[in-house]
Amino acid sequence: MTRYSINDLEKLSGIKAHTIRMWEKRYHIIEPKRTDTNIRYYHDCDLKKLLNISTLNRHGFKISTIAGMDEAEIHDKVMEITGTNGDHETTINNLVVAMIEFDEDAFEKILNTAILQLGFEHCVTHILYPFLEKVGILWLIGTINPAQEHFITYLIRQKLIIAIDGQPKPSSPDARTFLLYLPENELHELGLLFYSFLLKKNGFKIIYLGQSVPFDDLLKVVNVRNTDYLFTYLIAAISQRDLPDYLQKLGETFPDKKIFVTGNQAHTNEVPFPKNVIPVQDAEQFKNMLQDL
Numbered sequence: 001m002t003r004y005s006i007n008d009l010e011k012l013s014g015i016k017a018h019t020i021r022m023w024e025k026r027y028h029i030i031e032p033k034r035t036d037t038n039i040r041y042y043h044d045c046d047l048k049k050l051l052n053i054s055t056l057n058r059h060g061f062k063i064s065t066i067a068g069m070d071e072a073e074i075h076d077k078v079m080e081i082t083g084t085n086g087d088h089e090t091t092i093n094n095l096v097v098a099m100i101e102f103d104e105d106a107f108e109k110i111l112n113t114a115i116l117q118l119g120f121e122h123c124v125t126h127i128l129y130p131f132l133e134k135v136g137i138l139w140l141i142g143t144i145n146p147a148q149e150h151f152i153t154y155l156i157r158q159k160l161i162i163a164i165d166g167q168p169k170p171s172s173p174d175a176r177t178f179l180l181y182l183p184e185n186e187l188h189e190l191g192l193l194f195y196s197f198l199l200k201k202n203g204f205k206i207i208y209l210g211q212s213v214p215f216d217d218l219l220k221v222v223n224v225r226n227t228d229y230l231f232t233y234l235i236a237a238i239s240q241r242d243l244p245d246y247l248q249k250l251g252e253t254f255p256d257k258k259i260f261v262t263g264n265q266a267h268t269n270e271v272p273f274p275k276n277v278i279p280v281q282d283a284e285q286f287k288n289m290l291q292d293l
Contacts, residue, residue, distance in 0.1 A: 004042040006032070012096070012134060013050045014089070020050070027067035029053060044100050051093040052078045058089065092131045099135070099152045107155055120163050121201075124194050125283055128156060132190065153190065160193040167200040176228040176293065181209035181218055183246070186237035191263060195231060198283060202290050212237075219253060229258050229293070234265035243271055251277045258293075260286070 010017045023029045030049055032040040052074050056066050059081050066074065081090055091114050098107040114123045135152065178199050180192055189211050199206050207225055209218070222230075230250070238246050243265055250259050251274025262280035265271070273279055280286045 002044050004047055006040050006042070009042060009047060009050055012047060013054045013093075015050065015054055023053075023063060023067075027063055029063070029067055048097045048100060049074070051097055055081060055087075055090045055093055058087070088126050088130070091127050092134065095127075095131045095152075096134055099148055102148070102151055104151075104155065107152070111155070111159065115159070120159075121198070121283075124160075124197075128190075156190055157193065160190065160197060164193065164197045164200055167197065170200075170203050170205050172203065175203055175205050177205040177207060177226065178229045178231050179207045179209065179218075179221065179225070179227040180231045181213040182211050182233055183237050184212050184214045186233070186235060187211050188235050189233075191235075192231075192233045194283070195233070195262070195286065198287065199231075199290075202287070204290075215249070215253075222254065222257075227257070229260065230254060231260045232263075234261060234263040236264070238265065240265070240271075247271065247277050248274055251275065260289070262286070 004012075006017045006020055009015070009020055013020075020030075024032065030042065030046045032042055032046070034040060049071065053063070053066050055078050056074065057063060061077070069077070078090070078094065081087070091110060094110045095107060097103075098110060111123075111127075114127050117123075118126065135149070180196055180199075182189055182192055192208075192210070196206050196208055207221070207227060209221065221227075232250075234243070247261070250261075255276060257276065259277045260280050261273075261277055262282075266279045267281060278289070280289070
């Protein structure tokens, strides 16, 4: 069974550790377990309950009132809020709970509701990106397993592909082409899929190569297919030590093309970027860049 420290709960719920301790002592909202050396730890059920309590508390429920509810009442109130309120943090917390429980129906319902309320693009930038950041925290603290990651990746990937397919083909015969790929051993493609959606929505042609593309294969594709721009998403496959060399190689191999790079590794100021390799901070910045192409 997964174990969380009180600091893990703080990171995931947004509730300060000292507040959690106070609620434990005064209202017994969750009961920590203890190691042989008397250190608190918590399980999935505690995290789920705390996420739900956080939602209710943000929507005006006093902690004393919440403490008097059983789990079914808490769940019902949270679902009621989810259906009538556009609060992003509530939606994100509910997605985390659905992921932990492998509840596909709940995950689909929550995500579909958010898409209807916000529109697909806004849902991705304001719901799914922060949700995936929380998933990243769970990975870092070792409390999410590969099955849970595959579960949510599959469901989100379906939504992205449907959204991409729903965009019309570029109407202009002069529409420029982006080639999108992930470097070799890079497997996390949700971000790349979203940028494919943005490009197609904005009238560009796309060639989508997807995960783990060896550099030699990338070169072969560029030599065969006419492309105007390259786009890649760097998360973790290239070490920080090797990243400058990879970016330099990109710039020198394709000197006549603009190459857009985003992802965690593109957001550091310590990495030098060749003149034709352009770091992208986020989707909003990229949409502004597209207007000048």
